[in-house]
Amino acid sequence: MLLPFGRSRFKGRTTMGRPRRDISADTGKHARLARQLSELRPRNTTLADLAKLTGISASTLSRATKATEYPSWKTMLEYLTAFGEDPDDWRPQWDMCATERQRSQAGVPADPAQRAPYQRMMPTSVLDKHTCAVGLRELRIWRGSPTYAAMSHHASKQDQPVAKTTISDVLNAKIVPSVNALKGILAGLGMGPDDPEYDQWLQARRVLEATEMRQKIATKALQHATNRRVHRARPMLSPVRRED
Template sequence: MPRPEKPITWDGPLADLAQALRDLRWRAGRPSYRDLEERTRHSRSVLADAAAGYRCPTWEVTHDFVVACGENPDDWRPRWEFARAAAGKDRPVERKPRRPRGEAVRAAKQRASVAADMPVSSSAPPDPELARTPMQFRYQLRTLRAWAGNPFPNPTHRVDSSNLWVPSSTMYDALDVKQSHLPALRVVRAIVTMCTGDAEQVERWLDVWRAINMAEYQRANPPPPGLGRDPWAN
């Protein structure tokens, strides 16, 4: 029995391409990499490496992988070009995903504890109102993207019907749960719009963002004594 593939535990266009190739293989009936080797001009190790997510495969490998699994490679070209641009053309990428060390380990445990306390529904989108801190808000936003099927296939995205475009790299940064500050409001609008397409959901997420933002502001900038009281009152 072939060994199971290692899970992709990091984010980014390269990870998205690798996961998409894995999903494609499942839709095709999960042929082994030996079977794919026989259908293509590439070795099984090269094909498996294309779906590992550590580095960007060549277009020839991606093309033949997709054809061998019965789909149109033309539909995959933009996704591959985006991953190649993110990885750096002809530039090697770190073979192993970054693993937390020191302070990052403790932060990862804290995020896991927060996540364990948050209920997850397979049908309804994640609830932004469960978040009380910027890190929790980012976690819920990241969960929303997972619930929506991990979109962001293109380098830039239009926010609503406006002419404002947001780079995917900015969106990925907004999902980084290691950051202790809120992502930009316009980026939250873009992500929730893309994941739900529901104006009410968008406004709900923005309302929670504003509430957390004001709480953080007031915590860092406490009001002066007597604010809101009548200065002429006895």
């Protein structure tokens, strides 16, 4: 049973148990969130106590405070509420690093007022294929988190076919989408040319393509210059005469 926000189940507890793990030196991908979650747990509260009251296993709770792993939103809800925290205050930070699957399972906040802190990334903020993937993943959440199969099927019905594997590659930042692939993804999410955001996405893709082309040219030029320097620096070898 969850307590109302603002009340901790562990207030006044003096339970002795395994000391809280010191994660101050952790530098993993999720170190910041792990450190903040760990600081919520009083040093005299054991993971076993927390597990009994939340229904979440002690191992799962332990992983929630590891810098190398990321807790599900369900775990966050139970963990935060147990210590009197309002989960809605933590949602924007959690959303920033959650995986696509975790976001889909969590959905958007039910209360429209709570959606304000979590603004979806728009195409005008896309800088590279990674932010492009984030923006499209967030758009997918806003459109009800359809499966890749559903997106592909809907796109085909709109005469904008796109394969499930292509959708996966784009939304996981493996590739910059082609024009047709992006149109297919947008069609699969129910967005058509009549939506002002549609052209913004196409423009963002053109910018990404141009940026990648410039990077390839710069890389090739640098490699060519390096090869020339190595060639010029190579010493000339002259035959050595033997003297009897």
